[in-house]
Amino acid sequence: MVQPVLEWQAGxxxxxxxxxxxxxxxxxxxxxxxxxxxxxHYDVRLTxxxxxxxxxxxxxxxxxxxxxxxxxxxxxxxxxxVSPYLHDVLMQGxxxxxxxxxxxxxxxxxxxxxxxxxxxxxxxxxxxxxxLRHRAxxxxxxxxxxxxxxxxxxxxxxxDELDGMAAASDGFEAFYTFTRQPPAGWTGxxxxxxxxxxxxxxxxxxxxxxxxxCGPTLLVEAVANALVEMELPIEQIRTERFxxxxx
Amino acid sequence: xxxxxxxxxxxxxxxxxxxxRLPPGQYLVTDFPVLSAGPTPHxxxxxxxxxxxxxxxxxxxxxxxxxxxxxxxTYTVDISCVTKWTKLDTRWLGVSIDTxxxxxxxxxxGRYVMAYSDGGYTTNLPLEExxxxxxxxxxxxxxxxxxxxxxxPARLVVPHLYFWKSAKWIRGLRFMERNQPGFxxxxxxxxxxxxxxxxxxxxx
Numbered sequence: 338m339v340q341p342v343l344e345w346q347a348g349x350x351x352x353x354x355x356x357x358x359x360x361x362x363x364x365x366x367x368x369x370x371x372x373x374x375x376x377x378h379y380d381v382r383l384t385x386x387x388x389x390x391x392x393x394x395x396x397x398x399x400x401x402x403x404x405x406x407x408x409x410x411x412x413x414x415x416x417x418x419v420s421p422y423l424h425d426v427l428m429q430g431x432x433x434x435x436x437x438x439x440x441x442x443x444x445x446x447x448x449x450x451x452x453x454x455x456x457x458x459x460x461x462x463x464x465x466x467x468x469l470r471h472r473a474x475x476x477x478x479x480x481x482x483x484x485x486x487x488x489x490x491x492x493x494x495x496x497d498e499l500d501g502m503a504a505a506s507d508g509f510e511a512f513y514t515f516t517r518q519p520p521a522g523w524t525g526x527x528x529x530x531x532x533x534x535x536x537x538x539x540x541x542x543x544x545x546x547x548x549x550x551c552g553p554t555l556l557v558e559a560v561a562n563a564l565v566e567m568e569l570p571i572e573q574i575r576t577e578r579f580x581x582x583x584x
Numbered sequence: 585x586x587x588x589x590x591x592x593x594x595x596x597x598x599x600x601x602x603x604x605r606l607p608p609g610q611y612l613v614t615d616f617p618v619l620s621a622g623p624t625p626h627x628x629x630x631x632x633x634x635x636x637x638x639x640x641x642x643x644x645x646x647x648x649x650x651x652x653x654x655x656x657x658t659y660t661v662d663i664s665c666v667t668k669w670t671k672l673d674t675r676w677l678g679v680s681i682d683t684x685x686x687x688x689x690x691x692x693x694g695r696y697v698m699a700y701s702d703g704g705y706t707t708n709l710p711l712e713e714x715x716x717x718x719x720x721x722x723x724x725x726x727x728x729x730x731x732x733x734x735x736x737p738a739r740l741v742v743p744h745l746y747f748w749k750s751a752k753w754i755r756g757l758r759f760m761e762r763n764q765p766g767f768x769x770x771x772x773x774x775x776x777x778x779x780x781x782x783x784x785x786x787x788x
Contacts, residue, residue, distance in 0.1 A: 342787030343772075347588050380668075380784075382609070384587035385595045392609040392668050418596040418611060426592045434588050439785060441771030442621050554618045558733060561623035571703060574623050 343439065344369065345382060347432040351406065356494045360460060361424055362398060362410045365435060372401040375467035376444035376549065376577075379409060379437030383419060393419045396464040396551075396577075397438065400471035407435075410494060412460040443577040445549060446471060451479035452542035456530065456560050458486040458552025462494050464577060465551060469502060469509070478508040484538045485511065486530050486556060489518035512538050530556060532563035544569050551577040602672070605662055607779035610670040617669055618733045621767070625702035625732070625753050632737055634721065636684060638759035639694030644687045648737070651723075654679045659720060661743035663750070664779040676741055678722035681714045684757075694759030698766060699740050702753040707766035708775070709742065709749060711759070718744060721754060746777040746784070 348365030355361050375397075382392045399408035413424040427433065445453065445468045453472075455465040462485055472481060487493045493513065503511045514526035514534065526534055539546050546569065550560045557576050564574050597603065598612060606612060629648040637643035646654070656677050664670040690711070697709045713719070719742040723730050730736030735752030742749045748768050769775050774783040782788060 343785050383590040383593045385593050386589055388587065389595045390587055390609060391595060391611055394667055422593055431591055432588055433590065439772065554733065558624060565623045571623050576620060576622055578619050
């Protein structure tokens with residue numbers, strides 16, 4: 338496979354949108370934009386006046402159908418070095434160095450088909466959202482289910498958009514679970530994702546499901562192990578960890 | 585681009601003795617992050633084996649029990665992941681690649697190695713970067729059996745290259761004549777992966 342050389346480029350911040358208390362989405366206009374595959378990420382590099390540099394990786398939330406720009410959704414890690422800068426200092430009109438798209442395994446596009454099960458925890462939903470937005474932009478009807486674990490309803494990123502997608506009745510269904518504070522009157526799941534919950538959500542797809550799991554290590558391990566126990570072929574299970582390494 | 589100054593960014597400085605050990609673009613962690621592309625394999629030790637094969641006189645396979653009898657060394661090394669984290673002074677117990685190679689006759693044409701693992705993971709390395717104490721197969725971390733999420737029962741450790749080269753759940757080494765890309769190397773990551781040269785992605 339021939340790979341393009343990935344060069345640093347100055348992305349101009351064209352929009353900053355708060356998503357939840359802890360997360361914001363940043364839109365960057367890119368002079369050397371290249372179509373990504375949903376699930377890929379970009380590297381971000383910050384440089385101090387004396388030349389000190391540091392880098393982090395952030396998942397792309399936007400679909401490749403959005404041309405010439407990318408959207409990154411970033412969780413603010415209180416003791417982080419880069420995410421507090423992005424949240425508290427970066428403003429519309431600023432330029433930031435980025436390079437990508439990066440990563441060629443945790444990717445899905447409509448050509449890969451389904452049925453598709455997306456399992457996310459916290460900000461692990463971000464690369465899964467790129468897949469869902471791509472699916473919607475392509476008017477795909479690939480049977481798709483998302484199981485999304487959050488602490489509380491306020492922590493659900495893209496909540497309205499996900500509900501809107503589910504309301505389109507195009508084969509997508511969203512399942513939420515709340516680990517700390519379910520909304521009032523909530524009758525759905527209210528615990529960490531476990532094998533029983535996974536078995537219920539995956540049921541119509543059975544062993545044909547292509548599964549993408551992204552979240553904290555414990556969630557990813559629990560889900561992937563449960564899927565292996567269900568005898569899902571391991572090549573249908575793709576994982577990505579999201580958490581403190583992304584600060 | 586040498587680096588566009590980020591307005592209002594000062595950065596988190598570490599003492600110089602720490603900063604000097606961080607390759608370019610890396611940041612220090614004290615936890616041990618887990619990254620893997622698929623489910624964690626759980627191979628029972630009685631079914632585990634380690635094989636050296638390919639361009640060798642005759643392939644050699646060790647059972648877990650036999651592998652445990654090989655001479656070990658303790659290693660304290662810094663490790664750097666391409667996802668930007670670096671962890672200093674990690675402590676391992678393992679078997680040097682030099683020790684394993686004493687048991688086989690490597691064909692002089694076999695200058696490259698494909699490390700392969702449970703779950704189908706592979707990564708390629710030049711032989712000359714695995715010998716003379718540069719690489720080992722570890723089965724203990726911090727005096728405890730290596731946790732499966734970190735590659736247990738045994739993983740390759742090649743500390744001077746990005747950590748994707750340190751194949752988790754390793755089951756063997758295959759000697760090859762030509763340098764062929766492994767799993768991540770086929771998906772846009774650098775064929776060599778030296779953190780000090782920042783060889784992250786193909787073309788770096």
